[in-house]
């Protein structure tokens with residue numbers, strides 16, 4: 511089947527109390543690992559591409575890899591731009607085959623965020639492409655900031671209706687305590703998400719899909735393998751999976767996962783190279799990394815997102 515937008519996926523996920531995994535893709539093995547898992551579990555899927563992924567792998571290669579995955583797997587897949595930095599990048603992806611884009615103007619003030627988002631929405635909707643935007647700021651919630659500074663970074667519920675009304679955006683990424691990368695909380699710090707803010711936002715935006723970025727759970731199993739095989743990831747801490755399950759049952763319809771894929775792939779590659787230092791055929795270690803990605807995604811779909819059988 512051809513690429514789809516997220517409209518139908520989100521409607522079903524919202525009503526069904528589950529979430530769609532949005533997994534970042536950068537190369538063929540990652541695309542294969544993710545889509546094989548989703549295909550076998552009959553799960554809808556969002557494959558997302560960042561500015562860095564486009565710079566690394568090239569726009570056309572990534573689109574063609576995803577098209578190949580669609581031929582091999584009979585599931586609905588949306589191709590999404592992750593953290594689009596500006597109108598031009600969003601336009602390039604809209605014109606270049608993506609079915610969904612994120613414009614991330616969350617670092618600007620409220621009015622400028624609205625203006626930039628609205629411009630992208632108008633262009634995208636005209637071409638049948640859907641748009642995600644972000645309100646609030648993820649980065650730094652775990653840093654050394656005082657309580658009032660931290661509070662200011664969370665999405666403010668009293669801004670969401672105006673933002674959605676004025677921009678016409680299709681989904682909204684919010685900041686409730688998640689953050690990007692493998693070091694989300696300090697050692698000894700109790701992981702917490704502001705479900706009270708999420709509840710307040712969903713009351714103000716009925717039937718509206720919410721997006722959670724920075725949602726890797728940083729499996730200690732993979733951290734341990736990386737540590738034991740020459741890596742240095744001490745103190746890597748993610749979002750506990752029970753919190754992600756709770757989010758998936760709520761208005762959160764899209765859960766972004768990238769760091770977990772990186773850890774799974776790297777753990778596999780490090781393991782092979784430690785066990786066989788003479789290995790120099792990339793297929794030998796990449797296939798183990800790819801198998802780890804597939805295992806991880808199957809686990810997320812079945813045990814965290816609840817999207818299995820929903821294709």
Ligand code: G3H
Nearest residue numbers: 534560562563690768769
């Ligand atoms: O949120 C960011 C994603 O994990 C993408 O990361 O910009 O290094 O590709 P990247």
Ligand code: 13P
Nearest residue numbers: 691723724725726768769
């Ligand atoms: P993680 O770093 O927690 O995987 O977050 C990924 C993400 O939000 C991509 O937009």
Ligand code: ZN
Nearest residue numbers: 690723724766
């Ligand atoms: Zn993100």
